Each structure stands twice: as C-alpha cells, then as structure tokens.
Amino acid sequence: MKKIILAVSLLFAMGITAQDTYLQCGSIVDTKAGKELKEKTIVVSGDKIKAVQDGFTTGGKNDIVIDLKDKTVLPGFIDLHVHIESESGPKAYMNRFTKNEADVAFQSTVYAKRTLMAGFTTVRDLGGTGVNIALRNAIDNGLVDGPRIFTAGKSLATTGGHADPTNGMKKSLMEDPGPKQGVVNSPEDGRKAVRQRYKDGSDVIKITATGGVLSVAKNGKNPQFTIEEIKAITETAEDYGMLTAAHAHGDEGMRRAVLGGIKTIEHGSYMSNETMELMIQHNAYMVPTITAGKQVAEKAKIPGFFPEVVAKKAIEIGPLIQDTFERAYKKGVPIAFGTDAGVFPHGLNAKEFGYMVEVGMPIMEALASATITNAQLLGMEAELGQLKGGFLADIVAVDESPKTNVATLENVMFVMKNGKVYKNE
Structure with a gap:
C-alpha cells in the first residue's frame, strides 16, 4: 500500500x-x-x-x-428477466441429460458476452442450474466479459411445478427433490429453500407461481403455491435483503403472489383487471417479457422444435402477453423491463423496446423502465440507470x-x- x-x-x-x-x-x-x-x-x-x-x-x-x-x-440497459445459462431449442430437453456443468458454464460465457455487446450491462438471471452464480463471480472478477448479474441461482417450484427439475423424466429418475434442489411444499420448505439460495450465493429469489410454457407438464397456468407458502418465502427473502419475483401466467397464481408479498410478476399472460388493481395497490411490478411470448408462439409452429405438450401451450399463451401488457400499462400497473432472454436467443433483448412502444408506451417511458425503474428495484438507484x-x-x-x-x-x-x-x- x-x-x-x-x-x-x-x-x-x-x-x-x-x-x-x-x-x-x-x-x-x-x-x-x-x-x-x-x-x-x-x-x-x-x-x-x-x-x-x-x-x-x-x-x-x-x-x-x-x-x-x-x-x-x-x-447501460438493465434486463430484469434472463436465463443466461441456456437457450431454447429442439435439443434443450436432451441437454439436461447430456451436458455437464462445465459444458453449461462454457456456453453461458458466450451468452453473457452477447448480452453485454447488445448494450445490456446489468441483468437479473431468474433461474438456471446454479452455474449462473459461478458466472456472476467470474464476470465480477474480470475473468469473463458479460453484464453485471443478479441471480436467483435455482428458482423455486412445488412438486411437479414449472421449475421442478425432474419434470418429464421417467419414474426412476424423478426421485423427490426438496428445498435444496428448489422444490418446496410447505411454508417450512419455503423458508429453508430461501436460506439455501442465500447459502449458495444467490442475490434474488424467484418462484414459479403457476404452470409454465416450456416445462414438460400439461398445465401452463394453474396456481402452484399457497399464499402461506409464498408469504414464508417473501418474509424470509426480506430478512436476507433479496428481491422476489414470480413467474406467473394464470391469474389466480398472480393474485396469490401479490397478496403473498412478491415484488415483480413475470409474464402476466392471463392477468385480470382485478389483479391489475391489486398490483397497483401493493406497488407490485409487471415484467412483460413480450419478446419471449412472440418467439415461442412462432417457434411452436416448427414441427419438432418443442415437445408436443410444450408447443400446444406456446401457441395458446405466447400471443397473449403483448395485449395484456397494453392493458396493464394503460391501467397504471408499474412496469419493469424484462425479456426472458434464453427463451429466445441472447442479444435480441432490445426487441422488447419496440414491442412496448408498438402498443402505446412512449419510448422515454420504456427506456426509464429499463434504467431508472430496474436500478431502483435492484437497490442500485444511486449507481445505475x-x-x-x-x-x-x-x-x-x-x-x-x-x-x-x-x-x-x-x-x-x-x-x-x-x-x-x-x-x-
């Protein structure tokens, strides 16, 4: 010195x-x-x-x-919803069985650099295998070029829920994953899962409040957590200073998430006017991910791109998101910019701006959502945006x-x- x-x-x-x-x-x-x-x-x-x-x-x-x-x-732009480890495609469902952690780590560095080169200097990664934590550290230490990452590590689900890592497997491989693997079925499990994420090095918490499009499960919109489970998760996350997010397509799951204290609702496909009013009341933010909705609906038309059960959900749910965003924005629901990159190729994140403007959001408001708003949600409003x-x-x-x-x-x-x-x- x-x-x-x-x-x-x-x-x-x-x-x-x-x-x-x-x-x-x-x-x-x-x-x-x-x-x-x-x-x-x-x-x-x-x-x-x-x-x-x-x-x-x-x-x-x-x-x-x-x-x-x-x-x-x-x-620099801030994207509050990416999956930096992977990209969707016909091989994605086999990759769970064929790729090692090292394979995932190396491919994630490519996606990270592509994201940075597209002008997104900060992202919130909302779920992967846990390699996203190592990637964040590598970027922070100057070993890899990429955006500043706030990561959820492995997102939280209920048994058979959207982020249950054993969905779609044969019975001998399903086992019974628990809080350590991100599967919870009680308030106690929820508290333990949050503490495990903290121990693992996660920055934020993400739950899958409803079924989803890309998981190998038939229902894309049913509620999958009780309010009591969600409250246990959000209260524990608050103790550890962690922002919370909920993947949600179905309206009842969104309603429970907002009442349970979740701060950002991702996708919001079937959001009702009543839930929009609830979000305004609780100052909960919608993260639209319009680009992902459009991309999955388009790719679902390609034979074999998705498993049949996934393609059916993609065609039904994907086209809804932009219209729901338009209604939510015009009603006054707080909006935070997020794309779900990884569902579509990383680096195309800025397409979201065009889709937001297309249905009536002024460009300066869209830019504020990707800078001022997102910096504030990440607790970085005095440093970013x-x-x-x-x-x-x-x-x-x-x-x-x-x-x-x-x-x-x-x-x-x-x-x-x-x-x-x-x-x-």
Missing part, C-alpha cells in the same frame, strides 16, 4: 494525473427527465462518471477522447435517436461497463 501511495504522489509531483476518458456525445438521454440533451461530454474516471459537461470538451494530454458526436448516448456524476460508468450509444427510430436500440455501437470499453464501432 505504501508503494502505491508513493507512486501516485510521484505522478502528481511530475504533473501526471490519473487517466480519464472523455466521451463527446452528439446527444445524451436523461432517463429521469425523459429528455435528450444535445452536445454533451461525459467524463469517466475509473469505474464512475466524474462529470457531464456542456459542449465537446477534452482533458489533459494523458486523457482519452472518444468521438460519439454522431451518436445518441444512454445509460442515469448518466450522472457519481454513477457507475455503464454507457451505451446508438446511431439514431430512439425517439425517431426505436429499432436503433437493437444495434448498439458502443458499450462501456464500469468504465471499461467493450465495444466501439
């Missing part, structure tokens, strides 16, 4: 200061005010934004200048103003995370 202090002192004595980066921006998006501001320079020092200056400025001779004068610059002094330097740039062309968000040209440039085209 003494050597470092002496070295820094020597640099200052020689007139050499730490190197800063000056991003000269044609315009920047103020996500809090919902405005574009012309001709600004963002000064980055270390992993943080030092200042946002008027005009195009430069620093000293040792500083770096990056020309983004013809770009629109935004805070804005281009502002003191915030982490998670910065992306696109060719056009998203106000005139929302599709420009699907082609990110510049990516910086924690002050490091990962992409500059």
Whole structure:
C-alpha cells in the first residue's frame, strides 16, 4: 500500500494525473427527465462518471477522447428477466441429460458476452442450474466479459411445478427433490429453500407461481403455491435483503403472489383487471417479457422444435402477453423491463423496446423502465440507470435517436461497463 501511495504522489509531483476518458456525445438521454440533451461530454474516471459537461470538451494530454458526436448516448440497459445459462431449442430437453456443468458454464460465457455487446450491462438471471452464480463471480472478477448479474441461482417450484427439475423424466429418475434442489411444499420448505439460495450465493429469489410454457407438464397456468407458502418465502427473502419475483401466467397464481408479498410478476399472460388493481395497490411490478411470448408462439409452429405438450401451450399463451401488457400499462400497473432472454436467443433483448412502444408506451417511458425503474428495484438507484456524476460508468450509444427510430436500440455501437470499453464501432 505504501508503494502505491508513493507512486501516485510521484505522478502528481511530475504533473501526471490519473487517466480519464472523455466521451463527446452528439446527444445524451436523461432517463429521469425523459429528455435528450444535445452536445454533451461525459467524463469517466475509473469505474464512475466524474462529470457531464456542456459542449465537446477534452482533458489533459494523458486523457482519452472518444468521438460519439454522431451518436445518441444512454445509460447501460438493465434486463430484469434472463436465463443466461441456456437457450431454447429442439435439443434443450436432451441437454439436461447430456451436458455437464462445465459444458453449461462454457456456453453461458458466450451468452453473457452477447448480452453485454447488445448494450445490456446489468441483468437479473431468474433461474438456471446454479452455474449462473459461478458466472456472476467470474464476470465480477474480470475473468469473463458479460453484464453485471443478479441471480436467483435455482428458482423455486412445488412438486411437479414449472421449475421442478425432474419434470418429464421417467419414474426412476424423478426421485423427490426438496428445498435444496428448489422444490418446496410447505411454508417450512419455503423458508429453508430461501436460506439455501442465500447459502449458495444467490442475490434474488424467484418462484414459479403457476404452470409454465416450456416445462414438460400439461398445465401452463394453474396456481402452484399457497399464499402461506409464498408469504414464508417473501418474509424470509426480506430478512436476507433479496428481491422476489414470480413467474406467473394464470391469474389466480398472480393474485396469490401479490397478496403473498412478491415484488415483480413475470409474464402476466392471463392477468385480470382485478389483479391489475391489486398490483397497483401493493406497488407490485409487471415484467412483460413480450419478446419471449412472440418467439415461442412462432417457434411452436416448427414441427419438432418443442415437445408436443410444450408447443400446444406456446401457441395458446405466447400471443397473449403483448395485449395484456397494453392493458396493464394503460391501467397504471408499474412496469419493469424484462425479456426472458434464453427463451429466445441472447442479444435480441432490445426487441422488447419496440414491442412496448408498438402498443402505446412512449419510448422515454420504456427506456426509464429499463434504467431508472430496474436500478431502483435492484437497490442500485444511486449507481445505475442515469448518466450522472457519481454513477457507475455503464454507457451505451446508438446511431439514431430512439425517439425517431426505436429499432436503433437493437444495434448498439458502443458499450462501456464500469468504465471499461467493450465495444466501439
């Protein structure tokens, strides 16, 4: 430590200061005010934004200048619903039996980098095998390029529920998984499962409150937890400072989840007006995942892409999500941006912006949902989601103003995370 202090002192004595980066921006998006501001320079020092200056400025001779004068610059996007370990496809159901943890880990690094290159500098991973925890650590330690990850580790289900890891297996392989494997059937199991997730290193808790589309089980919408079980999970999660999420397609499962204290409802396909009102009352957020709904409905038309039981559910449920989102948004339900990437190819996350705008959400509100709102839900509102002094330097740039062309968000040209440039085209 003494050597470092002496070295820094020597640099200052020689007139050499730490190197800063000056991003000269044609315009920047103020996500809090919902405005574009012309001709600004963002000064980055270390992993943080030092200042946002008027005009195009430069620093000293040792500083770096990056020309983004013809770009629109935004805070890094935050996706609250991804599955970073995998991607859906015809082989996905066999992969459970053929891929080792190391195989899953190596493929997850590809998906992580693709996500980062698409401008998503932070994600919430809502369930995998537990490799997602190791991936988060590898990214945090600089071993792998990828977004900042808040992970649920293995999500929670009831026996035979959407995230029961032995669904679809023959009887000799089904066994009876319990809280350690993420299967709970009582409030006591729920508390133990949350504590196990904490012990494993998870950041957040995700339950599957209803049946799902991609699991090998016939019902995609029935409720699968009691309110008592959900309350035990949310109360324990609160003790450990963990944000809670519930996968839910069916309305009764959503209602129970909201009453049980879950903060974010994922998908919401069959959400009723009554449940929307309940969510407003309890300040629970809808995470729409419109892209996933559209993608699974389309892929289900391809013979053999999904097992027959899955394809039937995908065709029925997938097309509902965008319409439900439109109703929920117009009714005033709080909205948080999330895509369910992994159900569709990672890196296409920004398609969600277009689908949100398509049914009436202004682009600035959609951008706020993917920055301001999601940062707040993750407890990072003082560090993420804005281009502002003191915030982490998670910065992306696109060719056009998203106000005139929302599709420009699907082609990110510049990516910086924690002050490091990962992409500059």
